[in-house]
Amino acid sequence: MYKITGNNTFEVSPDNNPAEGLIDGSYYNLDIQKIDSRTWHIIKDHKSYYVQWIDRSEDGKAFSLKINGQLLELAAKDHYDILLEQMGMSATNAARASKLKAPMPGKVLDVLIKTGQVVTKGEGLIILEAMKMENMLKAEQEGTIKSVNVSVGDVVEKNNILIEFE
Numbered sequence: 455m456y457k458i459t460g461n462n463t464f465e466v467s468p469d470n471n472p473a474e475g476l477i478d479g480s481y482y483n484l485d486i487q488k489i490d491s492r493t494w495h496i497i498k499d500h501k502s503y504y505v506q507w508i509d510r511s512e513d514g515k516a517f518s519l520k521i522n523g524q525l526l527e528l529a530a531k532d533h534y535d536i537l538l539e540q541m542g543m544s545a546t547n548a549a550r551a552s553k554l555k556a557p558m559p560g561k562v563l564d565v566l567i568k569t570g571q572v573v574t575k576g577e578g579l580i581i582l583e584a585m586k587m588e589n590m591l592k593a594e595q596e597g598t599i600k601s602v603n604v605s606v607g608d609v610v611e612k613n614n615i616l617i618e619f620e
Contacts, residue, residue: 457530457531457535457536458528458529458530458531459528459529459531460526460527460528460529461526462477462478463476463477463478472484472485472486473486482498482499483498484496484497484498485497485498489504492506492507493505493506493507503521503522504521504522505519505520505521506519506520506521507519508520508525515529515530515531515535516528516529516530517530541557541558552618552619553615553616553617553618553619554579554580554591554593554594554615554616554617554618554619555612555613555614555615555616556582556610556611556612556613556614556616557582557589557591557612558582558584558585558589558612559584559609559610559611559612560582560583560584560585560589560609560610561582561583561584561607561608561609561610562580562581562582562583562604562605562606562607562608562609562610562616563581563582563583563588563606564580564581564606565579565580565602565604565605565606566578566579566580566581567579567580567599567602567617568599568602569599569600569601569602570598570599571598571599572596572597572598572599573593573596573597573598573599574593574596575593575594575595575596576592576593577592577593578590578591578592579591579592579593579616579617580604580616580617582610591616595619597619597620598619598620599617599618599619599620600618600619600620601617601618602616602617603615603616603617603618604616604617
């Protein structure tokens with residue numbers, strides 16, 4: 455399942471035949487025939503569309519298509535991106551995050567860093583207990599800790615700011 459945004463929001467399962475999903479919350483199915491490596495013929499609701507692949511970003515998350523000659527710029531999220539978004543995190547923002555937010559409600563079991571400390575990507579910062587599981591929250595980037603806003607034993611809600619980076 456992929457979530458694609460442009461003028462509309464599409465959720466699509468392209469591996470099914472016919473492909474199916476949601477367009478702005480309404481169910482659809484598509485009959486897709488591949489013409490060549492960059493062109494497809496699609497039938498939706500008895501209407502015919504020719505789709506041509508034009509370009510995509512290096513990470514494959516943004517791309518351009520021509521549909522019946524009209525250029526569209528689209529962005530795609532796979533199931534991992536959607537899961538991160540549902541947890542209050544964003545893969546695209548993680549690399550330049552200035553704050554670490556609680557991904558879910560929980561209790562702070564341990565704080566592994568101090569204000570002023572330099573951390574490396576992947577280094578453990580906080581251990582958060584949520585749903586009876588211990589979750590190690592790690593640095594998404596190298597940086598210096600500007601402030602630590604929680605202590606051991608604190609109960610936090612989803613999206614509470616736990617740590618700020620310089």
